[in-house]
Amino acid sequence: MRPRNAPPTAPSKMQIELRQVRRSYERGRSPVAALQPTSLTVRSGEFVAILGPSGSGKSTLMNIMGLLDRPSSGALLLDGTDCAKLGESQVARIRNRSIGLVFQAYHLLPRQTVLDNVELPLLYAGVSRGERRRRASKALDQVKLSHRISHLPTLLSGGEQQRAAIARAIVTSPAIILADEPTGALDSATGQEIMEVLLALNREGRTIVMVTHDEHLAMNASRTVTMRDGRIVADTGGPDPFDGPDR
Numbered sequence: 001m002r003p004r005n006a007p008p009t010a011p012s013k014m015q016i017e018l019r020q021v022r023r024s025y026e027r028g029r030s031p032v033a034a035l036q037p038t039s040l041t042v043r044s045g046e047f048v049a050i051l052g053p054s055g056s057g058k059s060t061l062m063n064i065m066g067l068l069d070r071p072s073s074g075a076l077l078l079d080g081t082d083c084a085k086l087g088e089s090q091v092a093r094i095r096n097r098s099i100g101l102v103f104q105a106y107h108l109l110p111r112q113t114v115l116d117n118v119e120l121p122l123l124y125a126g127v128s129r130g131e132r133r134r135r136a137s138k139a140l141d142q143v144k145l146s147h148r149i150s151h152l153p154t155l156l157s158g159g160e161q162q163r164a165a166i167a168r169a170i171v172t173s174p175a176i177i178l179a180d181e182p183t184g185a186l187d188s189a190t191g192q193e194i195m196e197v198l199l200a201l202n203r204e205g206r207t208i209v210m211v212t213h214d215e216h217l218a219m220n221a222s223r224t225v226t227m228r229d230g231r232i233v234a235d236t237g238g239p240d241p242f243d244g245p246d247r
Contacts, residue, residue: 043207048223052228106164122136162182
């Protein structure tokens with residue numbers, strides 16, 4: 001049995017399945033559908049880009065995948081487990097250990113060093129201080145930010161802040177990385193550098209799902225799912241989303 005604070009030797013494998021997932025919100029007296037009934041399977045180790053304009057439902061889909069939101073109907077399964085049947089503590093544990101989240105806004109604590117920011121998921125998981133330091137340092141080395149380890153986020157460029165956010169996302173060795181417009185606040189050259197970081201993580205075996213409105217960036221992925229008006233309208237380079245779960 002692995003000791004509680006020992007790091008995983010490699011990211012575990014995890015498949016994502018959405019079965020007729022729908023999400024609607026109440027606005028006044030009428031519900032508004034942000035996501036029409038949607039079925040999609042993301043296999044372990046895939047790099048999937050979810051492409052679409054603002055309001056297409058792509059961020060809603062990602063929030064459900066990341067257990068940040070629950071569907072109004074349908075089912076989200078992670079490695080065959082129906083997440084609707086899990087308690088809040090179980091959901092929080094999966095989100096902390098198995099899913100790394102990266103956003104357009106970096107969400108770094110401005111008064112904490114880069115190293116302290118990257119350590120946070122391990123602190124919440126109860127990992128010892130020495131082990132937190134070791135694993136956070138390794139994650140920063142992976143994204144080539146070791147030279148900024150003691151800096152405050154305000155002293156970093158936008159690209160460096162996003163690298164720190166990615167290091168924080170991977171510090172628990174998650175099986176899945178969900179990136180919502182990770183290059184949206186960056187210039188094109190810096191954005192491509194961030195894409196190279198994500199591609200390298202994918203080559204290590206991690207499943208990457210990236211939301212973007214940029215067709216050029218989506219070309220970096222091995223599969224592109226296009227959304228419009230809360231529906232999947234195209235799926236290229238991967239399985240047909242309307243075929244249902246694998247048998």
